[in-house]
Amino acid sequence: KISLGVELHCRCIQTERKPIGRHIEKVELIPASSHCEETEIIATLKRTGQEVCLDPEAPWVKKVIQRILSKK
């Protein structure tokens, strides 16, 4: 679900549909740029280290990010 290699293009091909909030180790936010027209959000999962793309428009994704930001 993620393409590898240099970031001269979009990295996300598909986004995860099911909420995975509790298993996130970190979240990368990549603003839209000349390399990729869309904002990309890539979560790294705990334990497996698997990277999954999240949909910036999905309400549960916004909530996950707000929850991370609201904790000290």
Add this chain to the structure above:
Amino acid sequence: KISLGVELHCRCIQTERKPIGRHIEKVELIPASSHCEETEIIATLKRTGQEVCLDPEAPWVKKVIQRILSKK
């Protein structure tokens, strides 16, 4: 301003005070965990690739993140 190595401890030692919103290539959000009691936000700057820690409590940091999320 960032310690290197495995992430078994907090990575941020200091946070950036001046707003750097326009020069951000990506932002990593690292939720608080057993490895680090605080939420950490690490921005990678365009061109230099330099990593800087941002203060999750700073209003300008929250704005930068909202701006990234609100763009398609």
